Amino acid sequence: MNHNKLSYLIMGIALVTMVWQGCDNRVPEPVKPPTADYSLNLTTDRTLLYADNGGTKARITAQLLNEMSEPLQGATINFSTYQGVITGTVITDISGRAVATYDDGGISGDSVMVVARYTDTNSNTVRDTLYLTVLPLEALVNNFFLGLDPVDGIVEVEDRLESFSATVKSYIRDSSGVALPNVVVNYNVVENTGIGFLSASTDSSDLQGISRIQFFNNPGDTGVVRIASYITAPELTAAMQRSGRDYHFHPALMKGTGAEAVVFTDTVSLYFKPIPAYSLTLSTSIDSIFADNGSTTASIKAALKTSDGRSVTGKVVHFSTTLGALESPITTNSSGLAISTLTDVGPSDIGVANVVARAEHPFFGSQRDTVMVRIRAIGEQGQPWPYSIRVVSTLDTIFADNGQTIAVVQAVVKDANDQPLDSVLVQFTSTKGVLASPISTNNAGVASTD
Numbered sequence: 199m200n201h202n203k204l205s206y207l208i209m210g211i212a213l214v215t216m217v218w219q220g221c222d223n224r225v226p227e228p229v230k231p232p233t234a235d236y237s238l239n240l241t242t243d244r245t246l247l248y249a250d251n252g253g254t255k256a257r258i259t260a261q262l263l264n265e266m267s268e269p270l271q272g273a274t275i276n277f278s279t280y281q282g283v284i285t286g287t288v289i290t291d292i293s294g295r296a297v298a299t300y301d302d303g304g305i306s307g308d309s310v311m312v313v314a315r316y317t318d319t320n321s322n323t324v325r326d327t328l329y330l331t332v333l334p335l336e337a338l339v340n341n342f343f344l345g346l347d348p349v350d351g352i353v354e355v356e357d358r359l360e361s362f363s364a365t366v367k368s369y370i371r372d373s374s375g376v377a378l379p380n381v382v383v384n385y386n387v388v389e390n391t392g393i394g395f396l397s398a399s400t401d402s403s404d405l406q407g408i409s410r411i412q413f414f415n416n417p418g419d420t421g422v423v424r425i426a427s428y429i430t431a432p433e434l435t436a437a438m439q440r441s442g443r444d445y446h447f448h449p450a451l452m453k454g455t456g457a458e459a460v461v462f463t464d465t466v467s468l469y470f471k472p473i474p475a476y477s478l479t480l481s482t483s484i485d486s487i488f489a490d491n492g493s494t495t496a497s498i499k500a501a502l503k504t505s506d507g508r509s510v511t512g513k514v515v516h517f518s519t520t521l522g523a524l525e526s527p528i529t530t531n532s533s534g535l536a537i538s539t540l541t542d543v544g545p546s547d548i549g550v551a552n553v554v555a556r557a558e559h560p561f562f563g564s565q566r567d568t569v570m571v572r573i574r575a576i577g578e579q580g581q582p583w584p585y586s587i588r589v590v591s592t593l594d595t596i597f598a599d600n601g602q603t604i605a606v607v608q609a610v611v612k613d614a615n616d617q618p619l620d621s622v623l624v625q626f627t628s629t630k631g632v633l634a635s636p637i638s639t640n641n642a643g644v645a646s647t648d
Contacts, residue, residue, distance in 0.1 A: 257298075262295075367408055394413055
């Protein structure tokens with residue numbers, strides 16, 4: 199009986215316990231994962247790039263530190279950007295750094311956002327952001343202009359049978375003033391195309407960022423010619439991109455339309471002008487020679503200048519004479535001089551020689567000048583005629599002292615070539631006093647009396 203009561207008591211306690219447990223509605227609290235305080239710092243080696251398909255790239259570095267400011271090695275950093283291409287996932291090294299490369303992908307833009315993010319196994323996340331500027335390719339060439347050689351663009355046409363040229367130079371610089379090589383530049387004549395021709399239609403810039411071509415006039419043609427130089431989108435793209443991928447500018451970035459749009463252009467003018475009119479001046483070293491079979495000669499000098507006073511070099515001058523003989527033609531030297539020699543051709547060649555010099559201007563006709571030279575007969579003594587005589591005295595004053603003071607008077611006689619004449623009789627006369635006369639000159643051409 200007591201045993202049954204004990205059983206009922208135990209069953210009652212169990213029932214109460216079950217009822218109590220069934221009525222407990224409490225929810226156990228979840229176990230919270232441990233938190234971590236990370237630091238992620240994002241930097242780049244350059245914030246300015248060009249849309250050149252990887253010709254310029256940015257090196258993006260993310261450094262991850264723990265709450266103790268210690269670098270975390272072996273952590274996975276995820277990089278992302280909404281424009282361009284960047285390495286997606288990089289593992290940090292011993293210094294906690296992960297390095298990714300950003301490629302513009304040929305697309306320009308301002309404030310291009312690059313994000314680095316780290317999430318640990320407990321879903322703790324840290325991130326950092328930086329911004330890049332990607333300029334269009336035409337911004338890479340900041341300076342494009344033309345120059346000329348000659349600098350003033352004026353080319354003098356000196357001969358109708360020759361072609362003359364000028365050099366057109368294209369200078370290409372970036373925004374820092376640095377020369378850009380290997381950029382293809384196009385050239386064409388846009389005005390007066392019939393005057394001449396270009397040496398080439400394209401040329402690439404050299405290491406100094408200079409492209410050069412020449413323009414030649416057709417022989418004898420003159421006038422103003424205008425030349426255009428320009429760079430197109432594909433050529434500028436090809437010069438700057440190094441990735442090998444095909445890329446074209448977005449039309450909104452171009453200064454024209456279409457794939458062949460001109461990005462940069464400039465023009466210059468060349469003036470092929472006739473050389474100024476000539477001025478020809480003829481002179482002779484002496485105005486008379488003797489008919490002595492060439493012993494005495496006259497130097498005939500033709501000075502050829504332009505109307506603005508410049509010497510004309512390398513121009514042929516033709517000489518002619520009515521008496522005697524001349525060398526002809528003669529080419530002008532660096533001083534614009536053509537020098538010939540006039541000689542007699544024998545004893546019968548007596549009279550006045552009209553010497554003429556002539557130079558042909560390629561556009562304005564002939565220029566002439568004339569000089570006269572007398573050809574004299576040989577004297578009775580078989581010598582050339584005296585050409586000059588100069589009288590000098592040892593004293594300019596003497597006294598009336600019956601010959602106590604004496605002045606020696608000398609006559610110096612020379613021929614037309616300024617050579618002394620020997621054995622020439624000189625007659626001396628005086629309005630006062632007495633002179634010995636005639637006196638024969640010595641081998642120095644001097645006759646002395648007192």
